[in-house]
Amino acid sequence: MEKNNTRFPLSSELPSKKETVCIFGTGDFGRSLGYRMMQCGYSVVFGSRSGQASGLIPQGASVLTHAEAAETSDIVIIAVHRVHYIFLESLRDILRGKVLVDVSNNLKINEYPESNAEYLARMLPGSKVVKAFNTVSAWALQAGGLDASRQVFICGDDSKSKEKVMDIVRSLGLTPLDKGSLLAAKEIENYPLQLFPMWRYPIYLSLVLSAFIFFYSIIRDVVYNYVEKGRDVSYFILVSIPNRVCPIVALILLGLVYLPGIFAALLQLYRGTKYSRFPNWLDKWMLCRKQLGLVALAYAFLHVLYTLIIPIRYYVRWRWNSFLLSQVFNNKTDPFLTGTSWHSDAYLSLGILGFFFFVVLGITSLPSVSNSVNWREFRFVQSYLGYLTLVLCTAHTLGYGGKRFLNSGSYPWFLPSVYMYSLIIPCIVLVIKFFLIFPCIDRPLTKIRQGWERKPKPQSTGVSSSV
Numbered sequence: 001m002e003k004n005n006t007r008f009p010l011s012s013e014l015p016s017k018k019e020t021v022c023i024f025g026t027g028d029f030g031r032s033l034g035y036r037m038m039q040c041g042y043s044v045v046f047g048s049r050s051g052q053a054s055g056l057i058p059q060g061a062s063v064l065t066h067a068e069a070a071e072t073s074d075i076v077i078i079a080v081h082r083v084h085y086i087f088l089e090s091l092r093d094i095l096r097g098k099v100l101v102d103v104s105n106n107l108k109i110n111e112y113p114e115s116n117a118e119y120l121a122r123m124l125p126g127s128k129v130v131k132a133f134n135t136v137s138a139w140a141l142q143a144g145g146l147d148a149s150r151q152v153f154i155c156g157d158d159s160k161s162k163e164k165v166m167d168i169v170r171s172l173g174l175t176p177l178d179k180g181s182l183l184a185a186k187e188i189e190n191y192p193l194q195l196f197p198m199w200r201y202p203i204y205l206s207l208v209l210s211a212f213i214f215f216y217s218i219i220r221d222v223v224y225n226y227v228e229k230g231r232d233v234s235y236f237i238l239v240s241i242p243n244r245v246c247p248i249v250a251l252i253l254l255g256l257v258y259l260p261g262i263f264a265a266l267l268q269l270y271r272g273t274k275y276s277r278f279p280n281w282l283d284k285w286m287l288c289r290k291q292l293g294l295v296a297l298a299y300a301f302l303h304v305l306y307t308l309i310i311p312i313r314y315y316v317r318w319r320w321n322s323f324l325l326s327q328v329f330n331n332k333t334d335p336f337l338t339g340t341s342w343h344s345d346a347y348l349s350l351g352i353l354g355f356f357f358f359v360v361l362g363i364t365s366l367p368s369v370s371n372s373v374n375w376r377e378f379r380f381v382q383s384y385l386g387y388l389t390l391v392l393c394t395a396h397t398l399g400y401g402g403k404r405f406l407n408s409g410s411y412p413w414f415l416p417s418v419y420m421y422s423l424i425i426p427c428i429v430l431v432i433k434f435f436l437i438f439p440c441i442d443r444p445l446t447k448i449r450q451g452w453e454r455k456p457k458p459q460s461t462g463v464s465s466s467v
Contacts, residue, residue: 018042018171022069024088025079026057029103032138033079034058040171045069047076049087070094075164077101077133082116088124096126099161102185103133109193115185117155130156130165131185135192136174151175153191155184201284202253202291206299209249213418217241224412239313243306246299248422251393253296254358255425258390260285262432269445272454290365297362300355347399354392357385387433394426 020043023030034044035058044061047069057063062072070076070091076098078088088095102117112119121129132154152169154176156162166176179188191197218241225231260282267282268274278286310316327333363369364381373381397419404410410417436442448454 019075020045020073021168022047022073022076023079024066024069024076026063027079028138029141030077030079031056031058032141033077033103033133034061036141036172037168040173042168042171045072066091067094070098073098075099075101075168077103078120079103082106082112082119085120085123088120092124092126095124098127099158099164100124100127100129101133101165102129102131105134105189105192109190110186115182115189117182117185117189121157121182128156128158128161129182130154130158130161131182131188132165132169132176134189151177153177153179153184153188155179155182155188157182198288199291199295202288202295205256205292206249206253206295209252210245213245213248213421214241216415217244217418220412220415220418224415228412235315239306239309243303243310244418246303246306247397248419250296250299250303251397251422252425253292253299254390254393255429257289257293257296258386258429258433259425260289262429262436265436265445266432268448269441272448274448274451275453294362294365297358300358304355343399343402347396347402350392350396350399354389354396357389357392361386361389387430390426391430394423394430397423397426 018041021037022045023034024047026046026048030046034046038044038058038060044058046057046061046063047066048063049066062069064072066087071094074097076095078085078100082104100120102120104116106112106116114122115131117129117131121127132152135151135153150173152174154162154165154169155178156165162178166178169176218237221236221241222234225233263282264278264286267276267278277283361382364373364378370378401417401419404417405420436445
């Protein structure tokens with residue numbers, strides 16, 4: 001599809017004439033990258049097998065044969081698949097000393113024993129191979145927003161060649177990230193093939209928790225009523241039980257967002273330094289806290305939606321009508337209980353406030369929002385408001401339970417209500433955090449996080465001296 005050349009430049013400044021860049025490959029990515037580079041002031045020469053231009057090539061770009069195109073520039077972007085690298089062997093002498101930017105990806109993780117970039121470097125030992133741009137999509141280059149694809153991983157064995165590629169990346173409005181030598185190319189090539197790498201554990205955990213709570217609730221409510229009372233309440237499976245699963249999983253995951261920070265603080269206090277690495281499991285846990293929080297927010301949203309449909313459920317309307325008719329036929333009106341009203345309004349208000357701050361946490365975690373606030377503002381929202389959210393949601397759950405903790409009827413088959421399990425982790429987090437904010441603990445912890453280290457105890461030599 002031919003592009004409209006009346007678009008405005010995507011860079012913040014008007015394009016100024018820059019060096020010529022050669023691109024081998026006229027596929028979607030090669031054309032998109034060339035178009036973006038031309039908007040930023042580069043001259044682009046495409047190398048193709050036929051050397052003839054087509055309507056798909058951005059207007060203003062030249063199309064030559066591979067050999068002719070390679071002669072025009074010291075930087076050659078290889079935008080072809082690995083299986084087509086064979087033609088590069090015939091250009092070995094022309095490409096000697098040039099910077100070859102490998103942008104290829106594979107179809108699956110670890111498809112080959114060595115990375116495409118290392119294979120290219122072995123094929124053309126006289127060239128300087130740099131891996132870059134493989135984490136950016138053709139669509140993102142054309143769209144221009146690049147909110148989720150602004151970071152470009154770069155690796156290579158020649159520092160000057162990497163710096164040249166980084167300059168190009170910056171001029172395109174992207175952010176280069178140096179990953180080191182070409183040995184990192186395999187990791188960079190595997191990165192786009194990973195399906196939500198940071199989301200995997202939060203999603204698996206939420207699904208496991210959901211399944212456990214769901215089947216636990218079925219046994220406790222549906223099976224118990226059928227076996228012990230002969231009542232068929234299987235319709236609870238569609239709304240009532242999911243409306244228990246969602247808030248419980250949301251609260252547990254929210255507690256798990258702040259629990260690794262508690263562990264980290266305790267470890268730093270114990271070690272007396274911040275310069276000692278955390279255990280690998282804690283590192284991974286802390287890295288996926290954002291994803292845990294967003295999954296928890298999704299469950300909280302589902303809880304709100306399920307709650308909103310309660311008044312229109314047939315079962316609920318039937319119970320209300322039966323209760324009303326019972327009062328009419330018995331000429332009886334239940335007295336208004338002020339204490340019950342306070343209790344009901346209190347836990348509902350806590351739930352509304354908790355959900356509001358939960359949404360605020362989710363909004364501030366978005367890249368477009370987090371990039372517009374400074375570090376202190378972000379920390380205030382994610383830490384202080386985060387703990388406030390946890391307090392409100394925990395209090396909401398405690399208010400929902402009320403006196404049911406002490407009611408023997410709340411333990412069919414000696415099984416506690418499932419919401420009690422959701423309080424374990426949040427209460428542990430809040431109790432430990434309560435002690436951590438004591439000045440006698442907070443002050444040394446703050447000093448440690450600012451770089452102070454506890455002096456190691458002098459080792460005993462095992463030799464006693466006589467006086």
